[in-house]
Amino acid sequence: MIRLFAALAVPDEIAQAIAPRQQGLEGARWRPAEALHITLRFFGEVREDVAHDLDGELTRVSGKPLTLTLEGVGAFGEGRDIHALWAGVAPHEGLNVLAGRCDAAARRAGLPADRRSYRPHVTLAYLTRPDPAEAAAWIQRNNLLRSAPFEVDRFGLYSSRLGEGGSTYTLEREYRLG
Numbered sequence: 310m311i312r313l314f315a316a317l318a319v320p321d322e323i324a325q326a327i328a329p330r331q332q333g334l335e336g337a338r339w340r341p342a343e344a345l346h347i348t349l350r351f352f353g354e355v356r357e358d359v360a361h362d363l364d365g366e367l368t369r370v371s372g373k374p375l376t377l378t379l380e381g382v383g384a385f386g387e388g389r390d391i392h393a394l395w396a397g398v399a400p401h402e403g404l405n406v407l408a409g410r411c412d413a414a415a416r417r418a419g420l421p422a423d424r425r426s427y428r429p430h431v432t433l434a435y436l437t438r439p440d441p442a443e444a445a446a447w448i449q450r451n452n453l454l455r456s457a458p459f460e461v462d463r464f465g466l467y468s469s470r471l472g473e474g475g476s477t478y479t480l481e482r483e484y485r486l487g
Contacts, residue, residue: 311360312469313352313481315367315411317461319345319431323379326456327396330382330433334447337394337434338475345431346478347377347398349464350411352420359419364482366414367466372407372486379431379456382448388441396454398429405429407464407486435475462486 324342331339352363380399384391398404408427416422436444466482 310354310356312354313360314467314469315349315464316346316467317464320459323456323459330451330454334443336439337436339434340432344478347429347431349408350415350423352415363415363418364466366417367484370410370414370484372410373403374460374462374487375401375403376458376460377401377404378458379454382451382454384444384448389438391436391439391444393432393436394434395430395432
């Protein structure tokens with residue numbers, strides 16, 4: 310079994326521009342620049358044969374290059390149950406279409422449809438039972454985040470391995486847009 314997801318990598322210059330915001334919250338496990346991405350579809354644990362079929366289906370996904378902007382910050386969870394801080398992605402219809410096409414590819418490969426609504430974001434940090442007031446203060450200090458626009462002309466199929474310091478990601482395949 311291999312844990313897989315499809316995503317757009319955040320360009321280095323954008324990751325470096327938001328890095329100064331990745332501080333100021335005790336206990337936060339800030340994600341390194343190379344781990345920053347916009348998930349298109351999380352596939353979960355899949356068998357190797359299904360991963361092969363998924364790769365074949367993802368090669369059929371088409372779309373034009375996208376110009377995206379990171380915009381705003383927020384958290385998943387509430388109070389002491391906040392478990393992640395994220396940067397949002399400005400609304401972009403092409404991004405939603407691409408995510409839908411990745412979901413359709415997963416279904417053609419035999420995986421179940423994703424039942425969650427698509428909410429594009431970049432995870433900046435993972436948290437374990439943070440002080441809610443400190444988390445809210447970090448969000449308030451950083452809520453005007455807005456990156457420069459950036460173009461993405463490919464998406465990737467990544468594997469994820471869980472470890473003590475968090476997940477590490479490996480780009481398994483890349484698919485060009487346009």
